[in-house]
Amino acid sequence: MQVNELGLKNREQWECKGYSLPKFDRAAVTEKTMENPFWVHFGAGNIFRAFQANVVQNLLNEGVLDRGLVVAEGFDYEIIEKMNRPHDGYNILVTLKANGSVEKTVVGSVVESLTVDSENDTDFNRLREIFKKDSLQMASFTITEKGYSLVNGKGEMLPSVVADMEKGPEKPESYIGKVVSLLYTRFQAGEKPIAMVSMDNCSHNGSKLHDAVFAFADKWSKTGLTDKAFVDYIENPAKVSFPWSMIDKITPRPDPSVEEILKKDGVEELEPVVTSKNTYVAPFVNAEECQYLVIEDAFPNGRPELEKGGLIFTTRETVDKVEKMKVCTCLNPLHTALAVFGCILGYDLISKEMKDETLKKLVEGIGYAEGLPVVINPGILDPKEFIDTVLGVRIPNPFMPDTPQRIATDTSQKLAIRFGETIKAYQASPKLHVSDLKLIPLVFAGWFRYLMGVDDNGNAFELSPDPLLDTVRPYVADVKLGEAVDAEKLLKPVLENEKIFGVNLYDVGMADTVCSYFSQMTAGTGAVRSTLEKYV
Ligand SMILES: NC(=O)c1ccc[n+]([C@@H]2O[C@H](COP(=O)([O-])OP(=O)(O)OC[C@H]3O[C@@H](n4cnc5c(N)ncnc54)[C@H](O)[C@@H]3O)[C@@H](O)[C@H]2O)c1
Numbered sequence: 193m194q195v196n197e198l199g200l201k202n203r204e205q206w207e208c209k210g211y212s213l214p215k216f217d218r219a220a221v222t223e224k225t226m227e228n229p230f231w232v233h234f235g236a237g238n239i240f241r242a243f244q245a246n247v248v249q250n251l252l253n254e255g256v257l258d259r260g261l262v263v264a265e266g267f268d269y270e271i272i273e274k275m276n277r278p279h280d281g282y283n284i285l286v287t288l289k290a291n292g293s294v295e296k297t298v299v300g301s302v303v304e305s306l307t308v309d310s311e312n313d314t315d316f317n318r319l320r321e322i323f324k325k326d327s328l329q330m331a332s333f334t335i336t337e338k339g340y341s342l343v344n345g346k347g348e349m350l351p352s353v354v355a356d357m358e359k360g361p362e363k364p365e366s367y368i369g370k371v372v373s374l375l376y377t378r379f380q381a382g383e384k385p386i387a388m389v390s391m392d393n394c395s396h397n398g399s400k401l402h403d404a405v406f407a408f409a410d411k412w413s414k415t416g417l418t419d420k421a422f423v424d425y426i427e428n429p430a431k432v433s434f435p436w437s438m439i440d441k442i443t444p445r446p447d448p449s450v451e452e453i454l455k456k457d458g459v460e461e462l463e464p465v466v467t468s469k470n471t472y473v474a475p476f477v478n479a480e481e482c483q484y485l486v487i488e489d490a491f492p493n494g495r496p497e498l499e500k501g502g503l504i505f506t507t508r509e510t511v512d513k514v515e516k517m518k519v520c521t522c523l524n525p526l527h528t529a530l531a532v533f534g535c536i537l538g539y540d541l542i543s544k545e546m547k548d549e550t551l552k553k554l555v556e557g558i559g560y561a562e563g564l565p566v567v568i569n570p571g572i573l574d575p576k577e578f579i580d581t582v583l584g585v586r587i588p589n590p591f592m593p594d595t596p597q598r599i600a601t602d603t604s605q606k607l608a609i610r611f612g613e614t615i616k617a618y619q620a621s622p623k624l625h626v627s628d629l630k631l632i633p634l635v636f637a638g639w640f641r642y643l644m645g646v647d648d649n650g651n652a653f654e655l656s657p658d659p660l661l662d663t664v665r666p667y668v669a670d671v672k673l674g675e676a677v678d679a680e681k682l683l684k685p686v687l688e689n690e691k692i693f694g695v696n697l698y699d700v701g702m703a704d705t706v707c708s709y710f711s712q713m714t715a716g717t718g719a720v721r722s723t724l725e726k727y728v
Pocket residue numbers: 234235236237238239240265266267268334335336337338339340367391392393394439440441442443444470471472
């Protein structure tokens with residue numbers, strides 16, 4: 193049983209093992225998609241495989257859609273070369289339900305997989321061709337928060353961005369440079385409309401994508417590297433929109449326990465790959481059942497009826513509220529708290545952490561007591577019910593192989609949005625006081641303690657990748673467990689960094705608390721646990 197066109201010819205073999213297979217005519221769908229593509233997704237990672245690709249598959253099965261997806265990978269070409277192409281774009285989605293049952297679906301809705309590489313003429317020219325098509329309605333993105341950044345940890349423009357800004361849209365190297373070059377192709381083809389939809393977990397994600405795109409369009413238009421009117425095209429929402437969105441579906445990395453289930457069924461060549469750029473991909477993806485994708489309804493070239501697949505289209509204001517609810521209070525901050533302390537306390541599963549009474553109390557406190565008071569009810573989802581499900585069903589799901597190490601990736605990029613927004617809301621409130629926040633500073637102190645790369649037993653552990661590691665690790669490099677530490681002297685430059693925390697922790701009066709917690713957490717082995725027990 194191979195996950196590819198040939199291997200899927202014997203449908204019975206798969207169906208008798210309980211796999212749901214695509215019910216549409218894939219050859220016909222491929223042909224139509226090649227001719228009239230409507231949706232290109234940038235970022236061929238796990239969330240896309242588990243969520244968007246499956247939504248499109250369901251709509252193809254129901255006959256709501258007659259065309260599939262094109263996926264474009266602009267950062268980690270190995271994903272396309274080692275996964276998508278050998279498997280003809282197929283992928284197995286394994287849904288791990290909280291009651292222990294498992295649903296297996298072969299997803300075949302991705303009918304074209306391309307690298308976004310200006311050195312690869314075949315793929316890049318094909319993308320240019322796609323961007324010239326009248327039929328193209330949306331380009332979406334799950335490229336992680338750092339994918340939108342044009343600068344490094346020190347705030348300096350990335351060399352590839354500097355080069356592209358100077359050279360123009362012909363042969364760009366940087367991710368966003370390549371995307372803007374494709375938009376320029378669309379502009380040149382007759383200023384055709386398109387929605388550029390960021391689906392990453394960052395605040396006001398559409399604006400983040402817009403700002404990065406605008407920086408190139410503005411520069412190129414001003415320096416004559418593109419037509420002067422290109423920037424007006426980007427800035428005209430009737431031509432190019434940048435809707436905000438909120439996406440939610442816990443999608444851990446492909447896990448060996450799931451690989452084993454599929455192997456037992458007789459599925460072959462399942463081995464996951466960890467690419468040289470650290471993406472964990474396999475011919476299968478494992479995810480929870482629960483999912484939400486809420487998108488601002490701003491599609492200048494129209495859009496398919498994706499609401500029939502469960503997506504919610506609404507106003508920007510509602511997306512903002514729903515995103516604040518999920519990313520800033522009711523899910524992602526709790527994840528990051530569990531990630532940081534999970535790594536220090538030696539956990540390798542998020543669900544196991546929820547059996548640790550102290551950690552459970554910690555995330556309940558961050559969610560219900562500190563976060564919930566600043567959540568504005570978005571109307572389409574109830575915040576209290578949402579957090580009840582997150583803490584009662586989703587995060588503790590023992591069948592989900594999610595790890596603190598995955599979630600700890602890029603923590604420096606996430607603290608501002610996951611906690612800073614709450615701090616700002618306390619600052620702005622006439623009734624609430626930043627000094628009431630006792631657990632959020634505990635997570636910040638925990639992050640500094642995490643950066644030491646030494647667990648609570650005093651053993652070294654490997655930190656998850658993060659673009660700021662080289663910048664922030666040196667601040668704690670000389671701290672030794674059991675030795676007195678002048679936390680303020682060491683940590684001040686970081687505590688002041690609004691980019692990391694969303695606020696200057698001195699200005700909001702939280703720096704002293706973080707320093708005090710950090711000193712307590714470094715008092716010796718076991719000090720992280722005892723500090724948590726003291727304050728939670
Ligand atoms: N996995 C989840 O549970 C989940 C849920 C909701 C939202 N998301 C969002 O989706 C993003 C991707 O998650 P995933 O599960 O697909 O991760 P993944 O590790 O499977 O894939 C990451 C994707 O981002 C790309 N990427 C990584 N660094 C990049 C960079 N510097 N520039 C451009 N592209 C880069 C990779 O090439 C790959 O396509 C997350 O960062 C988050 O914003 C994930």
